[in-house]
Amino acid sequence: KAGVTQTPRYLIKTRGQQVTLSCSPISGHRSVSWYQQTPGQGLQFLFEYFSETQRNKGNFPGRFSGRQFSNSRSEMNVSTLELGDSALYLCASSSGPANSEAFFGQGTRLTVV
Amino acid sequence: SQKIEQNSEALNIQEGKTATLTCNYTNYSPAYLQWYRQDPGRGPVFLLLIRENEKEKRKERLKVTFDTTLKQSLFHITASQPADSATYLCALDQTTGGFKTIFGAGTRLFVKA
Numbered sequence: 001k002a003g004v005t006q007t008p009r010y011l012i013k014t015r016g017q018q019v020t021l022s023c024s025p026i027s028g029h030r031s032v033s034w035y036q037q038t039p040g041q042g043l044q045f046l047f048e049y050f051s052e053t054q055r056n057k058g059n060f061p062g063r064f065s066g067r068q069f070s071n072s073r074s075e076m077n078v079s080t081l082e083l084g085d086s087a088l089y090l091c092a093s094s095s096g097p098a099n100s101e102a103f104f105g106q107g108t109r110l111t112v113v
Numbered sequence: 114s115q116k117i118e119q120n121s122e123a124l125n126i127q128e129g130k131t132a133t134l135t136c137n138y139t140n141y142s143p144a145y146l147q148w149y150r151q152d153p154g155r156g157p158v159f160l161l162l163i164r165e166n167e168k169e170k171r172k173e174r175l176k177v178t179f180d181t182t183l184k185q186s187l188f189h190i191t192a193s194q195p196a197d198s199a200t201y202l203c204a205l206d207q208t209t210g211g212f213k214t215i216f217g218a219g220t221r222l223f224v225k226a
Contacts, residue, residue, distance in 0.1 A: 004156075033214065042218035043157075043202065056213040090156050092214075101147065102204075102214060104156030 002027065004093050006105035013112050018079040021108045025072050025093030032074040033102065034066060037088040046089075049074055050096075081112045115140040117217040119203060125223045132190040134220045136203035139184060141215075143205040146179055146186050151200045151219065160201075161188075193224045 005024040013019050025032050034046040045058040049068035066076040072093075078085055088107045094100035118137045126132050136146070145164045149157035163170040163179045163186070170177045176189040190197050200219040207213055 035216070043216035045213050045215060048213055058213070092156070101159040101162060102149075102157075103159070106154075107156050 004091060004103050004105035006089075006091050006108050008108060009106060010109045011111070013081050013110065015081055015083060015112055017081050018077060019081060019110060020075055020077045021089055021091075021110075023074045023076075023091030023093075023105060025074070025091075026103055029093040029095050029103070030072055031094045031096060031100070032068055032072065033092045033094075034074070034076050035090045035092065036060075037090055037107070038086075043090070046076065078110075083112050086110060086112045115215075117141070117203065117205060117215060119201075119217040119220045121218060121220070123221040123223055125225065126193055128194060128224055128226050130193055132193045132197070132222055132224070134188040134201050134203075134222065136186040136188065136217055137184060138205060141184070141205050141207060143207060145206055146177075147204045147206070147214070148175075148177055148186075148188050149202040149204060149216075151202060157202055157216075190222075193222075195224045195226050198222055198224050 007022045031050045033048040035043045037043050047057045047066050048055050052068045063079045068074040088109050090107045092102035092104045094102045116139045147162045148160045151157040161177045163177045165181050174191045178187045200221045202216050202219040204214050204216045
């Protein structure tokens, strides 16, 4: 079965622009979580969606937003990009609520210049 | 405040020895804890999940312990191999106040031949 697919793999944007990242979870998985990974901070939780509803959100500014569609695909959007937003953005899917192993995509490497 | 702590210093061991990695947490009451492996430029890969009522879990050369009194998990790799070299992340699933999985910063393991 196909794994978690994130697109694009690499992205370079200029400060002030906005960006949309996409995540297609494993077929049948209804939970999608997003993380930001930087060398200094490790994996930081952004938000989690389950059946199109955001169930939890991490401590990130409102410039970071997301959504999930009826087919469980998810997007995250970052507006007014800052240099500090440069990071690896990872998406993870799981089959249900808690107590499920998470399957991660390869990530999107975002560079803000 | 809530914290997950993993040894930020890299662990260097000789092939064939047992690697032991530590995960400590404070101000969490996780129902379960997970361990993941991450290779450079790739998303984390699930290894093991252990529940709060389980003291120990094994899978092939891997062993995880979970001490909810000490608020600590130990992750062991026996008969380590150079291919085990990677970053290992522990993660807690927090279900109170909304579901989210929180990751530690990870410990880098180097296994020398």
